[in-house]
Amino acid sequence: MENLDFIDYLNTNKQDIMIEEKKELIDGLKYSSQKKLNPKYFYDNKGSILFEEITKSEDYYPTKKEMEILDKKDKKIKKELPPKSTIIEFGSGSNKKIKKLLSIVDSPVEYISIDISKDFLFENSKELARDFPELKITAISADFNQELNIPKIQNIKKPKIGFFPGSTIGNFSKINAKKTLLKFKKILKSENFLVIGVDLKKDKRILEKAYNDKEGITAKFNKNIFKNLNNKFGTNFNENNFEHNAFFNSKKSRIEMHLVTMINHSIKLFDKKIDFKVGETIHTESSYKYTYKSFEQLIESAGYKVQNFFSDEKSFFGIFILKVKK
Numbered sequence: 001m002e003n004l005d006f007i008d009y010l011n012t013n014k015q016d017i018m019i020e021e022k023k024e025l026i027d028g029l030k031y032s033s034q035k036k037l038n039p040k041y042f043y044d045n046k047g048s049i050l051f052e053e054i055t056k057s058e059d060y061y062p063t064k065k066e067m068e069i070l071d072k073k074d075k076k077i078k079k080e081l082p083p084k085s086t087i088i089e090f091g092s093g094s095n096k097k098i099k100k101l102l103s104i105v106d107s108p109v110e111y112i113s114i115d116i117s118k119d120f121l122f123e124n125s126k127e128l129a130r131d132f133p134e135l136k137i138t139a140i141s142a143d144f145n146q147e148l149n150i151p152k153i154q155n156i157k158k159p160k161i162g163f164f165p166g167s168t169i170g171n172f173s174k175i176n177a178k179k180t181l182l183k184f185k186k187i188l189k190s191e192n193f194l195v196i197g198v199d200l201k202k203d204k205r206i207l208e209k210a211y212n213d214k215e216g217i218t219a220k221f222n223k224n225i226f227k228n229l230n231n232k233f234g235t236n237f238n239e240n241n242f243e244h245n246a247f248f249n250s251k252k253s254r255i256e257m258h259l260v261t262m263i264n265h266s267i268k269l270f271d272k273k274i275d276f277k278v279g280e281t282i283h284t285e286s287s288y289k290y291t292y293k294s295f296e297q298l299i300e301s302a303g304y305k306v307q308n309f310f311s312d313e314k315s316f317f318g319i320f321i322l323k324v325k326k
Contacts, residue, residue: 003135006138007138009141009142009150010118010141010143026269026272030272034281034283037282037284039285040143042228044228044231044232045120047221047224051093058213058214060210062197062316063096063166065312066197067100068312069319070097074103076308076310077195077308080193081106081321084106085109086109086159087102088188089113089114089162089165090114090168092115092121092139097165098113098128099128102135108135109135110138110158111135112137112152113140115140118141121139122141125137125139138152144180160187160189160192161192162192162193162195162196167287169181174288177288178298181194185324190326191326192323193307193324194321194324195322196322200289200290200315202316207255208255210255211255211257211287222259223239225259226238226239235267241261242261244258245281253294254287256283257285258284259284261278292309295318304323304325305323305325
């Protein structure tokens with residue numbers, strides 16, 4: 001397809017990334033008081049497919065509410081964003097939301113998608129290129145947690161709109177959320193925009209139900225992290241030795257997802273032996289829930305200002321239109 005380019009940034013920097021990931025895994029599973037894994041390891045091709053199933057489940061509201069806002073507030077959102085822009089999506093996932101944003105923005109000139117799940121990214125990019133044949137599309141296989149020193153992005157002169165939907169910002173601690181926003185700011189540069197989805201604080205029962213769906217898809221998604229680690233790093237995790245657990249930590253205003261050890265056992269991680277005791281957990285993901293005020297404080301500390309804010313009728317979810325300060 002003439003309007004589609006691929007950049008495999010992960011493969012280009014594979015050795016450096018592997019060294020960094022190896023250290024992170026050993027530190028998280030062997031030397032941390034609370035065993036932990038980076039949630040980016042959810043997203044192999046199978047994990048990406050499972051997450052799309054989660055978004056369609058009856059109990060999981062964020063995707064539905066975010067799409068509701070994009071649908072109902074489309075004209076108001078359009079007024080906030082510059083025409084003839086380059087749209088850069090961080091962690092692109094499926095095409096549902098970006099298709100909507102591309103239809104909202106006036107005459108976008110280019111779309112750049114960045115995602116860690118290479119196969120999923122490439123297949124979705126091909127579909128998008130067919131649907132938008134006049135739009136220049138670049139798919140970049142990369143981890144946006146890394147420094148993205150990609151000339152393709154750095155040399156853009158047109159107005160830029162960053163897109164970070166799905167409340168993915170909630171997966172980061174407050175400190176790391178600020179670091180991520182600063183990385184985006186470096187890419188977007190002053191006077192450009194960031195459209196970001198944020199899950200808003202609400203009743204604990206609604207939150208916990210969303211992460212413990214009755215179909216059990218989130219449990220499968222959580223356990224799938226082991227298959228990805230086994231395939232990528234040669235570990236020997238057995239998912240049957242663990243159970244899914246998700247709960248709302250009121251003190252920290254976040255959902256926590258854990259994998260609970262059901263039997264005493266050990267696994268091999270590179271040249272290390274990792275022991276697991278019954279009842280011990282691996283913390284696989286946090287999902288912070290914000291009020292308008294708490295999120296405004298976060299973005300201002302990272303050098304953005306709120307251009308506008310839109311929420312659904314129940315105020316379950318919010319879309320912030322941010323502008324990078326001079």
